[in-house]
Amino acid sequence: MLERPEKAVLGEVKxxxxxxxxxxxEEEMKVIEKVEVDTVTDVVCDVCLCSTRVENGGLEFATLSALWGYGTRHDGERYELHLCEDCFFQAVADIRKHRRIENLFNDDYDHNDNELGLMATDDYFHNGGISKP
Structure with a gap:
């Protein structure tokens, strides 16, 4: 003869x-679909046409941009250039050279412009690093 299960066992089963x-x-309430997402996988330098992908798989590039406003010769024009590390620092060197030439006879010009445009150092985590005056 079968014994009747105790109430505690019936409660656990319930x-x-x-x-x-x-x-x-809960599973019926979830709507699951495969979605195609576009993502940037590489940025090509606009000067040398090389990839800006680095060893760890990330992208390291500089962006030179301009949006010219009312009254300028290029009113309403927007520019954006992506530069690899080498091309960026070549552009900075060219700007320094041009700056030296423009100020060749200016007595107030500080010829030590090695930090032209440098905003911070040791900014490994994009948290401001050590600011430059």
Missing amino acids: WYLLRLALEAL
């Missing part, structure tokens, strides 16, 4: 069945 039912209902 809770187990209720939990299974809730999990099934």
Whole structure:
């Protein structure tokens, strides 16, 4: 003869069945779809046409941009150039050279412009690093 299960065992079975039912209902409420997402996988330098991807798989590039406003010769024009590290520092060197030539006879000009444009150093985590005056 079969013995009747105790109330505690029946209670556990009820809770187990209720939990299974809730999990099934929860799964029915989720809408799952595959979605195609566009993402940037590389940025090509606008000067040398090389990839800016570095060894760790990240992208390291500089952006030179301008948006010319009302009253300028290029009113309404927007420019954006992506530069690899080598081309960026070549551009900075060219700007320094041009600056020296423009100020060749200016007595107030500080000829030590090796930090032209440098905003911070030791800024490894993009948190401001050590600011330059």
